[in-house]
Amino acid sequence: MNKNLTSSLLSALFVLIYLHAAAQPSSDQYPSRQLLLRDEGLSKLNYIDLTHPERNYFVTIPAGRDLQLVGKGRVMIGTGKGYEERDIKTGDKVAELTTFDGTIAARRLRNGHIMLVGLNWQGKKGIVLLELDQNNVVQRTINYPDFTYVRLIRETIDGNFLLTANDLVFEGKPDGTVVWQAQLTKQVKAQHAWQAQRLGNGYTLVSGGYSANFQRFDKKGVWVDSISGPPIVNPHFFAGFQILRNGNWVVANWQGHGPDHGAGGTQILEYNPAGKLVWSWKQDPKQQSSIQGVLVLDGLDLNRLHVEDAQGRLVPN
Template sequence: MKNCCFALLFLMAFGLSGCKPSRPSGGEQSGTPPKQLLLRDEGLSQLSYVDLAHPEKNWYVPIPNGRDLQLVGRGRVLVGTGDGYEEHDIKTGNKVSELNIFKGTIAARRLRNGNTLLTGLNWQGKEGIVLVEVGEGGSVIKTINYPGFSYVRLVRETATDTFLITSDDTVFEGKSDGTIIWRAKLNYPKKGQHAWQAVRLADGRTLVSGGFSANLQILAPDGTLKDTLGGPSEVHPYFYAGFQILKSGNIVVTNWQGHGEEMGAKGTQLLEYSPMGQLVWSWQQDPARFSSIQGVIILDGLDLDRPHGEDKDGKLTPF
């Protein structure tokens, strides 16, 4: 972090306090590691459950290409597919439900009202980013259009019923009528960023995984860059994708390493940072089981019988 005073404000936003050195000395550090992980592997098109304390419970199942994963209650996880979404049983990995009539879907997200939001681009007869809200069985409830964009990844429903959407080097907040009420540019001029995920924090700042910027970026309410979290070089930072803010305020993020099935020996693909920017825990994937991890949910302490979304602090909370 740039300075201790700013770090203290950031900690307060996560319900923490204190001031510590801002950067790790390198490598995996001490901390209380998570024990139960849901992981989405883009390189292998695979959904996995990993229990670090009981590996005999682990499972690995193939899934279609797509984006995002979410706890949706009844012991299920939802994954977006290229045709809609699938739901899988968390205990076994078995597919228990699917919707596959919306070809061109990029990502899927269960809303607080129980419907599902599908995301696409130049889709459903409209130009730009298109969000389709569907009910159970696929009935279309609402279509939302944000024209003028040529890229989209994930959408997050905010605590104020708007949507945070990542679009390459841009993150914006939109209303359900298609109005854009906030927009910011990410800061990394060297290459296209392909920003992945954004969540709003309690103090109005926005936390974004910057894709090829290989960091997490913290944007002020006016859209200016306030700080970044990333590194060290030993973990081979490459593309920061799906992340989760834990109850402690720490942030777990996936460090995707590239397309294809042979990326499992590259980088350390699961990283946990303190709000101060220290790498407090990391998990080295088994290259025989994983290639390039794109999404993560740390299940410890979460109620699998209830659907979850980000709350006003950006943390996963039942709804």
Template structure:
């Protein structure tokens, strides 16, 4: 009887160990991966080269949201007054806009203009988008007055805008009308949903903020499914994400405001579209605190502006 119990316990332990190994995918499948990270906790831009760590840098930047490859070897980051353009290889600031106090996010459009995002801004109520041309001349203002929160925008291939607004996500037209809308699955606290991306099958993928997951919605705004976990990575706040050429999703798993979160969770996660975690990157607690944005540079031409295609994948414009 005792021997049977010992054998049983042995196999239970073996099963637990196998699940633990399966739940933590090997970081070695991409030994030469290069990453751009926005560490909100320390307000820094990070460049991480897994094959050549001597090239890594960690430079201080203003508080803000989002990051985008805009060509000429530059990355654009949104700031509270507009945006900065930084040299990808060195982190050095090469351009900036500082005259739009109250900016929440910035995004370079397909036409080369820049869209700034604000809330209750420029003498208008609700979500406000301001488009500036290359000479920083204002071209248009788009207003969605019935919303009280905003995070990021993404331009669709049709010229509309996918916008996250706390526990809602919507597609807005340039005339200010709403074409599509969905309600995120309810959570215990305000979700602060971060980013939305239209997929090739017409579904919309949303990083759900404090939901700690991805949520996928159909063309009618109905929740299809959600993706998160496993618990070992400590899903806390799913923030900026990128859809890779192979269709996988890489997301920043933010862990909290300010310093001191570097030992919490695994903050860069890669899932298949079926929801399987296939790769993760554990931040260095001595260098990072809480990662909010991520760009995988592998296979991308940093001398080209990158936007999302009809499949949601990041491609050169």
């Protein structure tokens, strides 16, 4: 073969290899990231410091859903009986509520109160919300009786609530009326949609559960697009997510119930709003099984309660 041709082919091959490598999202892009993870498969809270792994911990917690920075260096986790607060640095339990059996999720509101979520609960049909004050006394009960499923809740900036209800997502007012609703695109099995967040352009972003994608809906509840993949990360169930200050979305790619999923998929994924996977983190199969919730702590003030702003980004209250 002509030497010049061989040289040209080798150069082209090196360029293709370089471009392919550059296109792959890598945990090296953010080598100093600190993460809080809720591992549903092992029922553990994980603290992961990519720079100082000696600070990592993996502590057993009750089954439940969601996690939130609530100030004083604490993270709140929903449990089946209410909630727990854990010290972020150590994972130690520092507070708990255990008197509301049947709790599905818990979230601290902007006013400092706690909102508990249940289904066919407290003597009412459908989705039931209980708002508790600082003394865990019920201040109001909100009921959306026409729904048969619920996962997480997010408070909008105007005081309404976004809730996921299997293949539906809706916005409800405190008086129990529904002012907006959308249906996820059809899939073979029930989606079990996980979390919804209102964006600055009025769209609503939903992690679609077994749809294994993000879905966006416009102000009228019309589906806009879906974002997922690539296949190498094994999209299985898009669960808890966070919108970062740069506008990107970090989501937990849950892989299944139980202790044996640590080698399955890449379970922490970061997409930009255009739908490109820009970063990912591969779990340690010896330490994790199936991650359901994620918080990226970098740049956040852990002494402040964090809620979502008008752009959907997690910010101090």
